[in-house]
Amino acid sequence: MGMAESKGSVTSTQIQQLMDAAKAMKPQLRARAAQAEADRAIPQETIEEFRQAGFLKILQPKKYGGYELPPQVLMDVIYEVASACGSSGWTLAVLGLHQWEVQLLPDEAMDTIWGEDPEVLLSSAYAPTCEVQPVEGGYLLTGKWPYSSGCDHAQWAIVGGLRPPANPGEPPVHCGFFVPRTEYQILDEWKTMGLAGTGSNTLQMEQVFVPEHMHHPIFSAAPTPPEHVSPIYKIPFGLVFVDALSSTVHGIAQGVLDQSVERNQARLGAMDNSKYADNPDVHRYIAETEFVIRSARSLRRENQQAAYDAACEGRELSETYRARHLWESGKSVHACAEAIGRLYSVSGAHTIFEGDSLQRAFRDCQAGVTHMAFNFNLHGRNYGGMLMGHPNTLTFI
Numbered sequence: 590m591g592m593a594e595s596k597g598s599v600t601s602t603q604i605q606q607l608m609d610a611a612k613a614m615k616p617q618l619r620a621r622a623a624q625a626e627a628d629r630a631i632p633q634e635t636i637e638e639f640r641q642a643g644f645l646k647i648l649q650p651k652k653y654g655g656y657e658l659p660p661q662v663l664m665d666v667i668y669e670v671a672s673a674c675g676s677s678g679w680t681l682a683v684l685g686l687h688q689w690e691v692q693l694l695p696d697e698a699m700d701t702i703w704g705e706d707p708e709v710l711l712s713s714a715y716a717p718t719c720e721v722q723p724v725e726g727g728y729l730l731t732g733k734w735p736y737s738s739g740c741d742h743a744q745w746a747i748v749g750g751l752r753p754p755a756n757p758g759e760p761p762v763h764c765g766f767f768v769p770r771t772e773y774q775i776l777d778e779w780k781t782m783g784l785a786g787t788g789s790n791t792l793q794m795e796q797v798f799v800p801e802h803m804h805h806p807i808f809s810a811a812p813t814p815p816e817h818v819s820p821i822y823k824i825p826f827g828l829v830f831v832d833a834l835s836s837t838v839h840g841i842a843q844g845v846l847d848q849s850v851e852r853n854q855a856r857l858g859a860m861d862n863s864k865y866a867d868n869p870d871v872h873r874y875i876a877e878t879e880f881v882i883r884s885a886r887s888l889r890r891e892n893q894q895a896a897y898d899a900a901c902e903g904r905e906l907s908e909t910y911r912a913r914h915l916w917e918s919g920k921s922v923h924a925c926a927e928a929i930g931r932l933y934s935v936s937g938a939h940t941i942f943e944g945d946s947l948q949r950a951f952r953d954c955q956a957g958v959t960h961m962a963f964n965f966n967l968h969g970r971n972y973g974g975m976l977m978g979h980p981n982t983l984t985f986i
Contacts, residue, residue, distance in 0.1 A: 604662050610642040611666045615673035622674040623944060625786030629779055631677050636710075636742050639681055644670075645710065648689035648821065653699070653707040655688060657819045660829050661893050664836040668886065671840025672847060675953030676786025678840050680739040682833040683787075687711040687747060689829060690765070692822045693812055698767065698802045702745055712743035714792055715807060716961075717763055721750040727800040728752070730766055735778070738789040744770050746792055749807070763984065766804040772797045783956025808985050820900040825911060827985050828896050831918045831962045832889055838957040839886050841950055842925035846878050848947045849932050856937065874932045881928040885921035892917060909975050911986045916972040919965035926958045 618635065625631045639645055647663040649655025663685050671678020691699055691711070703709055719732025734748045746768050751761035776791040805812055811826040853875075856865040865871050892914045899906050906914075933940065933951045940948045957963075971983050 600658070603656065604658065607643060607647065607662060607666055608669070611644070611669035614638060614642065615669065618670060618673035618677050619946065622676070622786070622946065622949060625674065625676050626949060629785050630741050630788035631674070631680050631739075631786050633742070635677055639684075640708065644681060645685055645688060645708075648685060649707070650692050650699070650819075653703040655707075657821060659821055659897050660689065660824065660832065661890065661897065664832055664889070664893060667833060667836040668840035668843070671837045672844035674786070675837065675841040675844070675950055675957070676784050678837040679784055679787045679834070679953075679957065680742070682837045683712060683738040684710050684742065686830060686833045687713060689822065690747065690826075692818060693805050693814065693826075694767070695802050701803065702767065706744075709745060710739070710743045711745040711747055711767070712737045712740040713747040713749075713765070715747070715749035715763075715765065717749045717751045719748065719750045719794075721752055721764075721766075723753055724798070727798055728766065728804065730768070730797045730799055731795050732793075733776070734792040736789045737775075737792050738787040740775055740790055740792060741788050746770070746773060748773075748792060748794075752804070752806075762806050762810050763808060764804050764810075765807045766799045768794065768797060768799060768803075781956060783952035783954070810984075820897065823900040824896045825906060828893070828906075828911065828914055831915055832893050834957070834960060834962055835885075835889055835918045835922050838922045838954060838963075839882060839889065839925055841954045841957060842878070842882050842885075842929050845929040845932060845947060845950045845954065846875065846882060848950065849878075849936060850875060852936070852947070871935055874935055878928040878932045881924050885925050888917055888921055908981050908986060909972075912968070912972040912975050912981060912983070915962075915983075915986065916965065916968040919963040919968045922958050922963045923965050926954050929954055 621632055621635060643656065644663070644666055646655040647658050647666065648660060651657045667678050667682045667685070670681050687710070691702055714734030714737040716734065718734055719730050722729040730748065730750060737746060740746060747765040748768060750764055750766055752764045754761055773792045773794040776793055779785070779788055779790045808827050814822045853865040853871055857863065858865065896906060896914070929951060933947070936947060939945070967983070971981060975981055
């Protein structure tokens with residue numbers, strides 16, 4: 590089953606319009622990238638352009654004005670956006686992904702979030718770095734959650750916590766708790782060498798009550814969606830999450846490649862005035878980098894398509910497949926970072942000056958690969974072990 594309907598259908602036309610909008614937006618995103626880095630947040634103007642283009646509706650349920658398109662569509666849009674501005678791509682990935690996650694909540698919770706304003710956005714910080722205290726009707730949360738990308742543009746946050754076991758001897762359950770902006774503080778702590786424009790600041794709350802219906806288990810414990818919902822909401826949580834973020838890093842790498850090709854057309858050697866456009870070593874690095882990025886993107890699209898097809902057909906993906914999917918996602922991201930590192934090494938000393946756009950993209954890529962979702966050593970050991978007959982060791986799956 591394909592990602593979209595037949596050529597010429599409303600869905601195909603809509604997807605093409607979204608892709609055209611993403612590509613048309615790239616010049617202004619490039620122009621704002623330096624300011625986004627300096628402000629440590631992407632401009633509100635960019636968020637409004639995302640809204641107007643429909644990017645933030647791609648995964649949102651139709652009931653609330655969304656498009657309910659396959660995650661692949663959002664990932665392709667993210668790739669284009671990130672090739673122009675890494676921070677903008679990462680922020681879109683996070684905010685766009687959460688429009689999908691809300692569907693995992695009961696109807697009452699979705700109405701609480703979007704009933705009055707379907708334009709509401711959500712940021713997140715999934716690490717269970719808090720105290721979760723069960724009380725009548727829900728839970729009290731106290732703690733700090735770092736790395737909440739796009740939080741300045743969000744009206745709600747999804748924060749991670751370990752829900753205490755219902756019965757003695759059972760393990761706690763990693764959950765996402767949905768909290769309105771009025772209930773938490775944003776601590777201005779995001780001062781980083783890369784992806785600075787994501788504004789991934791720390792959230793803090795003290796004894797905040799979260800009603801029972803405003804939370805759900807996440808990752809491997811995520812609830813099974815009702816039969817009547819669109820297949821896009823039946824793809825495993827972790828596979829949508831990791832592919833949205835990997836699309837960003839793939840796109841950032843493409844941006845480095847694009848700039849390198851463009852600059853080397855007219856670049857001359859400082860010592861001998863030779864043309865870099867004629868340098869065979871530059872040719873090889875460019876070819877190798879393109880190969881890695883194309884391979885990474887193709888593999889991500891193939892894996893995401895397989896997950897979508899399984900959801901459409903009502904098939905459950907095997908544990909081994911899910912482990913491989915996560916391993917390949919993490920490995921592809923690190924391969925892109927390594928490839929552009931080699932390309933950057935022949936980009937010239939002029940790129941080390943502050944404000945250089947190629948340098949910014951290089952730093953953004955190096956920052957992106959540090960995300961816990963891309964721990965390819967962890968995923969590689971797990972998947973390789975499973976191929977050798979060992980059991981899965983990761984709850985993320």
